[in-house]
Amino acid sequence: MSTLALGFASFPLLLALIFARAPIGLAMFAVGAAGLTLATGSPAMVLARLKTESFSTFSSYSLAVIPMFLLMGQFATRGGMSRALFRAAGAWVGHWRGGLAMASVAASAGFGAICGSSLATAATMGQVALPELKRAGYTGGFSVATLAAGGTLGILIPPSVVLVIYAILTETNIARLFLAALLPGLLAAAGYGVVIALYVRRHPEAAGAPQPRGGRGRATLALWPVAAIFALVVGGIWGGWFTPTEGAAVGAAGTGLVAWAGGGLGRAGLVEALLETARASAMIFFILLGAALYNGFLAFARVPQELSAFVVGLGLGPFAVLGLILVFYLALGCVMDSLSMILLTIPIFWPLVAGLDFGLAGADTAVWFGVLVLIVVEVGLVTPPVGMNLFVICALDRETPASAAYGPVLWFVASDLARVLLLVAFPGIVLFLL
Amino acid sequence: MRGLAQGLALVGGAVLLALVAMVCASVAGNALARLGLAGFGPVRAGYELVELGVAFVVFAFLPLAQLDRAHATVEVFTARLPARANAALMRFWALGMAAAMVLIAWRLGAGTSAKARSGETTFLLAIPVWWAYAACTAAAAVAALVATWDALRARP
Amino acid sequence: RLHQFLPAQSFVPANILDPWADRIEADSGGRIKIERYPSMQLGGKPADLVDQLLDGVVDIIWTLPGYTPGRFPRSEAFELPFLVADAEGASRAFWEIAEAEMFTTDFKDMHILGTWVHGPGVIHSARPVLRLEDMAGLKLRAPSRITAQLLEGLGAVALGMAVPAVPEALAKGVIDGALLPWEVTSSIRAAELVHNHTEFPGRAVYVATFILAMNTGRYEGLPPDLRAIIDAASGAAFSANAGRLQQGADAPMRAEAVAAGNAVVVLSEAEAARWQAAAEPVVTQWLAEMAAVGIDGAGLLARVKAALAAHGA
Ligand code: NA
Numbered sequence: 001m002s003t004l005a006l007g008f009a010s011f012p013l014l015l016a017l018i019f020a021r022a023p024i025g026l027a028m029f030a031v032g033a034a035g036l037t038l039a040t041g042s043p044a045m046v047l048a049r050l051k052t053e054s055f056s057t058f059s060s061y062s063l064a065v066i067p068m069f070l071l072m073g074q075f076a077t078r079g080g081m082s083r084a085l086f087r088a089a090g091a092w093v094g095h096w097r098g099g100l101a102m103a104s105v106a107a108s109a110g111f112g113a114i115c116g117s118s119l120a121t122a123a124t125m126g127q128v129a130l131p132e133l134k135r136a137g138y139t140g141g142f143s144v145a146t147l148a149a150g151g152t153l154g155i156l157i158p159p160s161v162v163l164v165i166y167a168i169l170t171e172t173n174i175a176r177l178f179l180a181a182l183l184p185g186l187l188a189a190a191g192y193g194v195v196i197a198l199y200v201r202r203h204p205e206a207a208g209a210p211q212p213r214g215g216r217g218r219a220t221l222a223l224w225p226v227a228a229i230f231a232l233v234v235g236g237i238w239g240g241w242f243t244p245t246e247g248a249a250v251g252a253a254g255t256g257l258v259a260w261a262g263g264g265l266g267r268a269g270l271v272e273a274l275l276e277t278a279r280a281s282a283m284i285f286f287i288l289l290g291a292a293l294y295n296g297f298l299a300f301a302r303v304p305q306e307l308s309a310f311v312v313g314l315g316l317g318p319f320a321v322l323g324l325i326l327v328f329y330l331a332l333g334c335v336m337d338s339l340s341m342i343l344l345t346i347p348i349f350w351p352l353v354a355g356l357d358f359g360l361a362g363a364d365t366a367v368w369f370g371v372l373v374l375i376v377v378e379v380g381l382v383t384p385p386v387g388m389n390l391f392v393i394c395a396l397d398r399e400t401p402a403s404a405a406y407g408p409v410l411w412f413v414a415s416d417l418a419r420v421l422l423l424v425a426f427p428g429i430v431l432f433l434l
Numbered sequence: 435m436r437g438l439a440q441g442l443a444l445v446g447g448a449v450l451l452a453l454v455a456m457v458c459a460s461v462a463g464n465a466l467a468r469l470g471l472a473g474f475g476p477v478r479a480g481y482e483l484v485e486l487g488v489a490f491v492v493f494a495f496l497p498l499a500q501l502d503r504a505h506a507t508v509e510v511f512t513a514r515l516p517a518r519a520n521a522a523l524m525r526f527w528a529l530g531m532a533a534a535m536v537l538i539a540w541r542l543g544a545g546t547s548a549k550a551r552s553g554e555t556t557f558l559l560a561i562p563v564w565w566a567y568a569a570c571t572a573a574a575a576v577a578a579l580v581a582t583w584d585a586l587r588a589r590p
Numbered sequence: 591r592l593h594q595f596l597p598a599q600s601f602v603p604a605n606i607l608d609p610w611a612d613r614i615e616a617d618s619g620g621r622i623k624i625e626r627y628p629s630m631q632l633g634g635k636p637a638d639l640v641d642q643l644l645d646g647v648v649d650i651i652w653t654l655p656g657y658t659p660g661r662f663p664r665s666e667a668f669e670l671p672f673l674v675a676d677a678e679g680a681s682r683a684f685w686e687i688a689e690a691e692m693f694t695t696d697f698k699d700m701h702i703l704g705t706w707v708h709g710p711g712v713i714h715s716a717r718p719v720l721r722l723e724d725m726a727g728l729k730l731r732a733p734s735r736i737t738a739q740l741l742e743g744l745g746a747v748a749l750g751m752a753v754p755a756v757p758e759a760l761a762k763g764v765i766d767g768a769l770l771p772w773e774v775t776s777s778i779r780a781a782e783l784v785h786n787h788t789e790f791p792g793r794a795v796y797v798a799t800f801i802l803a804m805n806t807g808r809y810e811g812l813p814p815d816l817r818a819i820i821d822a823a824s825g826a827a828f829s830a831n832a833g834r835l836q837q838g839a840d841a842p843m844r845a846e847a848v849a850a851g852n853a854v855v856v857l858s859e860a861e862a863a864r865w866q867a868a869a870e871p872v873v874t875q876w877l878a879e880m881a882a883v884g885i886d887g888a889g890l891l892a893r894v895k896a897a898l899a900a901h902g903a
């Protein structure tokens with residue numbers, strides 16, 4: 001089998017392993033390792049890469065936010081802070097069916113905007129918000145779908161690391177990209193709000209009964225320690241006072257101290273919080289390691305290059321090519337994280353797209369294509385049956401299988417696809433702020 | 435085994451808490467320096483320490499995640515299979531995890547000796563990189579041990 | 591397989607590495623095929639490139655010796671502060687010294703194809719740096735161990751990282767700025783992320799060294815005629831030309847930043863002299879460190895200076 005055929009065959013194989021209940025990280029690790037071994041004719045390359053790559057994948061300042069934010073989530077939950085947060089949110093929007101879910105989407109978007117990684121966002125929100133949503137009467141599947149979808153919003157809201165990388169790869173102005181992504185980002189949030197409203201109308205049993213109004217003042221007042229910490233973390237990162245990693249550390253320390261002072265975090269509680277952080281962090285990092293190996297194999301097999309050549313060979317019109325590329329990203333999103341997808345494919349697809357005539361100026365095409373790609377890349381992270389965000393959140397909650405979230409998440413995906421079509425048809429939505 | 439995995443996870447947790455404290459001290463030092471207080475500043479080479487520390491933290495967390503089967507899986511398509519088939523699948527993947535962990539630990543050990551020979555250090559503190567590799571190798575070896583035990587024990 | 595860390599369309603890959611590889615492919619009538627993997631596509635971080643080469647994961651790498659501190663102590667001589675004024679001459683000198691005394695020491699495990707340095711280093715920062723005192727507390731990216739020590743000596747907070755990590759770190763506020771030559775700012779769009787640039791008159795505050803290297807076994811496994819084709823495209827002339835091209839790409843990027851309204855400052859001779867004095871301990875410390883690992887740093891530095899003078903750099 002040629003290297004290229006191996007590259008394409010790896011995809012269904014990976015899905016088959018995952019459906020056969022293989023741990024996701026292990027499936028990617030095994031397919032990547034086997035693919036590289038077959039493609040090079042010997043295991044030497046895999047063995048040599050593993051000498052440094054497991055260490056260098058984990059040894060990352062930016063990824064340090066993941067265990068730190070997870071720890072913060074643990075402290076916030078044990079100290080009753082997430083409950084206070086949701087009680088206050090419930091007091092304000094709980095009388096509205098689906099109100100809490102909408103508040104969670106907003107919180108995910110805000111958190112994702114500062115944290116820069118949809119995986120870390122999904123994990124943190126999954127830990128903080130999932131138990132509270134379920135406590136408020138939401139079904140596990142709908143809660144997971146809401147949080148997974150909410151986690152994808154941050155990428156469009158500056159500061160977005162993935163946007164910066166896209167700008168570099170396509171030589172596009174970063175400030176213009178940030179500006180262009182803003183409106184589609186708000187549109188996405190609004191779309192999710194509509195989806196939640198429609199879904200709970202259709203499935204009233206998915207959301208808890210509306211809560212009585214009242215007690216807003218008291219609930220909000222009880223919130224002040226959490227509010228102070230969140231303001232410090234989010235404000236600090238937005239204002240450039242600290243990096244996301246520093247924000248995560250300050251947040252973990254702050255919630256830890258508040259929980260301890262409130263009596264919610266004794267010695268046993270601290271041990272449990274650390275062990276829970278350990279399980280969740282190891283799960284996420286093992287997926288990242290598997291993804292690194294599998295991505296290396298796809299690059300080695302030159303799958304994106306060949307795909308690009310194949311698409312050019314078809315001689316299709318510009319919009320058909322764009323459509324094919326977007327579908328490809330949706331598929332890739334099943335098994336890759338957003339940053340690796342962008343790094344691997346944009347250098348190959350961008351020249352292809354830049355050569356097509358969409359009736360836009362060159363620089364505008366880059367901005368428009370960037371926003372579209374970012375959206376579909378993130379949609380890929382939540383589309384069933386395979387979506388990294390879904391898996392991560394479900395893995396945090398043993399009672400909810402990923403399949404329970406498939407139905408509700410399709411509603412969110414539908415709103416995403418509607419938005420993509422809208423932006424394809426009317427590039428002006430992306431470009432008009434420029 | 436549980437004691438070993440939990441103990442190592444707690445060691446990793448302690449390192450994580452130390453990193454959190456170090457980063458907070460750095461933020462505080464920086465804030466004080468901005469207020470114009472002499473003698474304060476961020477922790478020297480905090481960036482390097484986080485990079486080295488978080489790698490060990492993750493490796494130290496791996497055994498517990500394995501023991502408690504915390505790794506993300508998809509159960510949709512296997513839900514209808516008989517219990518025995520599912521048990522066999524889980525045993526098979528536990529063996530796969532064990533093989534992966536053994537492979538990782540073995541290669542990391544090779545990486546450790548390569549880094550020790552090359553003399554590579556960090557940028558500022560000139561900490562030999564192989565020290566961090568060695569600590570991670572030890573943790574990965576425990577992960578390999580725990581994963582193997584987990585795959586072979588009676589209850590899958 | 592040629593593996594390196596910058597995107598394919600960046601200056602060095604597009605204008606130095608590609609022409610080099612194209613020439614070898616053409617001269618060998620297609621018997622040598624060089625597959626190019628930019629942006630660390632085959633995995634790992636830039637600091638892993640050297641190990642990937644030694645382990646035969648890839649056949650050729652382009653990297654900075656500075657990314658693996660402690661591994662190439664001798665090449666650090668060229669990165670000492672306020673030493674180099676011209677990249678072409680310095681690249682020629684680097685090849686000369688490397689061929690004479692580093693191929694059998696620092697680089698003994700690999701086959702070196704090219705050694706060069708980039709144009710004068712510039713401080714790119716979020717807030718203006720007009721005087722030495724402005725460096726206090728500034729978090730700056732350093733490309734190597736020596737430059738990290740230099741930044742600390744000047745009062746700044748140094749963070750060692752490879753170029754691809756710089757934009758993310760700037761966007762997240764991990765750093766307030768970076769040490770980079772102008773040319774590299776284009777590949778990471780640094781002038782859009784920070785808007786102040788500080789240059790030095792005369793000798794550069796620093797330059798970083800590059801190596802283009804091949805797996806020794808792979809090179810020696812080639813038939814003599816193919817090795818001769820690679821040799822003809824590589825070596826002293828190639829290195830000097832790489833340095834010249836890279837420094838030549840500085841001016842357009844500088845002009846672009848000026849046109850975008852960024853503040854570009856050239857320090858006065860008197861101010862630069864203060865920086866030079868503040869940087870002196872870096873040299874002293876390097877000499878002491880070399881002595882500790884049994885390298886005659888003073889002798890090496892004297893030969894480097896002589897070679898630089900001989901090539902007008
Ligand atoms: Na963002």
Ligand code: NA
Nearest residue numbers: 334380383386
């Ligand atoms: Na998907």
